[in-house]
Amino acid sequence: MKRRQLLGGTGAVVAAAVAGCLGGAGVGGAGGGSDTGSERTITVSKSGEVTGEPDMAVVRAAIEASGDSQTAVRDELSRRAERLTDALEAAGVDAESITTDRFSIRQRTDRRPVEPTDDTDASEPAYVGSHAFRIEVDDADAAGDIVDTAIEAGADNIGRIAYTLSEERQAELREEALQSALAATRTEAEFVAGEVDASVGDVVTVDTDRDRISPVYETAEDDAAGRSTDLQPDDVTVRATATVSYRLD
Numbered sequence: 001m002k003r004r005q006l007l008g009g010t011g012a013v014v015a016a017a018v019a020g021c022l023g024g025a026g027v028g029g030a031g032g033g034s035d036t037g038s039e040r041t042i043t044v045s046k047s048g049e050v051t052g053e054p055d056m057a058v059v060r061a062a063i064e065a066s067g068d069s070q071t072a073v074r075d076e077l078s079r080r081a082e083r084l085t086d087a088l089e090a091a092g093v094d095a096e097s098i099t100t101d102r103f104s105i106r107q108r109t110d111r112r113p114v115e116p117t118d119d120t121d122a123s124e125p126a127y128v129g130s131h132a133f134r135i136e137v138d139d140a141d142a143a144g145d146i147v148d149t150a151i152e153a154g155a156d157n158i159g160r161i162a163y164t165l166s167e168e169r170q171a172e173l174r175e176e177a178l179q180s181a182l183a184a185t186r187t188e189a190e191f192v193a194g195e196v197d198a199s200v201g202d203v204v205t206v207d208t209d210r211d212r213i214s215p216v217y218e219t220a221e222d223d224a225a226g227r228s229t230d231l232q233p234d235d236v237t238v239r240a241t242a243t244v245s246y247r248l249d
Helices: 070-090 140-152 167-195
Strands: 004-014 027-029 040-052 056-067 098-107 127-137 161-164 200-214 216-218 236-248
Touching (some): 040 167, 056 070, 056 140, 070 098
Antiparallel strands (some): 004 040, 056 161
């Protein structure tokens, strides 16, 4: 999956403005000074965005158990967890990609009387527990199949599925977004410099530490007809911000 879209850089010129400059234009003397003999600089902050198809997914699945003691609940969770993880590994998920997201056993405080039968007593189980798993899927297209596998293996809950990018793909798209942001800072700086009868010189400082990746989320819906889970995720957005100070000549 290689589709991607380059979005225009956005941002603003930042720093203190001086008389005669555009409002918000970051033009000033070196070190914040205003002496005519000092080096003048302009600081511009711009963002670039790139979108691309996700190449991995994170599925969250949970099992639940109840019983009259913590030990009983723990043992039931252990049994059901083993069944779930075995099924996921058989479906091609690496063991190290299946991790515990949350585990709890608690005593019920809202026990209500129930109609007793030959197999039950007159109250709800005293303890309840859950074991939630985080499952990394290295093929985004296979997320629906992994959801089906988890359900068939006894998962009681399927959380939101997060579609995101592998580290390698993140780095590729970040580089593209950063190139867009850097080009936009130069364009903005040249425009503002022209308004104050100056020209843009060498780069003084560069800051590129504000990156953001926006995963997309899908929810697996129950299908009464028994069909497999079909998910259609949107593209993931990678945003990089560059703040650059240029010397004004």
